Amino acid sequence: MWRARLCLEPFDPAAALAAFAKQIDAGTGAVVTFTGLARGANRNGLAVETLFLQHHARLTQRSLDEIAAAGAERFNVAGIDLIHRAGAIAPGEAIVWVAAAAAHRRAAFEAADYLMDRLKTEALFWKREDGADGSTWVEPTDDDHRERARWS
Amino acid sequence: MERVTSAFEYEGLQMNVRFYGRLADLLGEQMKLDMADCSIGQLRAAIADRHPLARAEILSQRVRACVHDVIAGEDHLVGAGGTVEFFPPVSGG
Numbered sequence: 736m737w738r739a740r741l742c743l744e745p746f747d748p749a750a751a752l753a754a755f756a757k758q759i760d761a762g763t764g765a766v767v768t769f770t771g772l773a774r775g776a777n778r779n780g781l782a783v784e785t786l787f788l789q790h791h792a793r794l795t796q797r798s799l800d801e802i803a804a805a806g807a808e809r810f811n812v813a814g815i816d817l818i819h820r821a822g823a824i825a826p827g828e829a830i831v832w833v834a835a836a837a838a839h840r841r842a843a844f845e846a847a848d849y850l851m852d853r854l855k856t857e858a859l860f861w862k863r864e865d866g867a868d869g870s871t872w873v874e875p876t877d878d879d880h881r882e883r884a885r886w887s
Numbered sequence: 888m889e890r891v892t893s894a895f896e897y898e899g900l901q902m903n904v905r906f907y908g909r910l911a912d913l914l915g916e917q918m919k920l921d922m923a924d925c926s927i928g929q930l931r932a933a934i935a936d937r938h939p940l941a942r943a944e945i946l947s948q949r950v951r952a953c954v955h956d957v958i959a960g961e962d963h964l965v966g967a968g969g970t971v972e973f974f975p976p977v978s979g980g
Contacts, residue, residue, distance in 0.1 A: 771980050788979075789907060789908060789911075791907070791972075791974075793956055794953070794956055797956075798977075798979075819979060819980075830980065831979065831980050851980055854979040854980040855978060855979060855980040856977075856978070857977065857979075858977065858978075858979025858980065859974070859977050859979075860977055860978060860979045861907050861908030861909075861974075861975060861977060861978070862978045862979075863908075870912075872908055872909040872912075872975070873978055874975070874976040874978055875976065875977075875978045879978075
């Protein structure tokens with residue numbers, strides 16, 4: 736069981752977890768979640784007033800589906816759920832939320848880690864930081880690519 | 888490689904190009920070009936010639952071309968009147 740949602744409005748990670756928990760079966764012994772928040776400062780320490788994530792009308796959802804399905808296929812998990820924001824995001828708001836449920840913790844941890852590494856480098860978004868000093872488009876870092884390569 | 892239509896059939900039609908991310912800042916979100924059938928590589932070169940300030944970006948192989956929602960290689964032929972989208976590197980999370 737997996738699900739991936741593109742979300743154009745703020746969402747509540749706690750509510751997402753509660754809904755996910757209702758769907759897991761009796762054999763589940765572990766749920767791992769990760770929530771990514773919009774930071775109020777960029778890599779250079781400058782204030783970010785808004786994080787803007789541009790998405791593609793069709794291919795962004797497709798990329799999220801592909802990543803969630805791959806996680807469900809690769810790990811011994813009972814369920815995967817993920818939510819990804821697009822549009823204008825204020826500092827402190829959730830950008831991304833992933834959840835993995837499994838019989839035992841290791842598979843759930845690994846699946847959540849894998850999903851995030853792929854989302855950072857392959858989810859179809861273009862990310863811009865808007866601040867008083869102007870706007871900057873953000874691309875995956877070398878570290879992001881190294882983290883992704885661990886799963887190759 | 889696929890070639891669905893001839894240049895003759897679509898003579899006078901324009902190539903529709905869409906840009907995302909930093910490319911949209913440089914070139915606008917949409918562009919129409921008077922071009923006959925061409926490859927992705929030829930389309931990149933034509934855009935670079937018309938917009939020198941965006942030359943390095945549009946010619947970068949880190950920028951992927953997409954036709955009919957599928958990533959297309961440099962030799963992929965696009966008929967006049969077709970639509971090509973250009974994607975700078977993506978980043979979620």
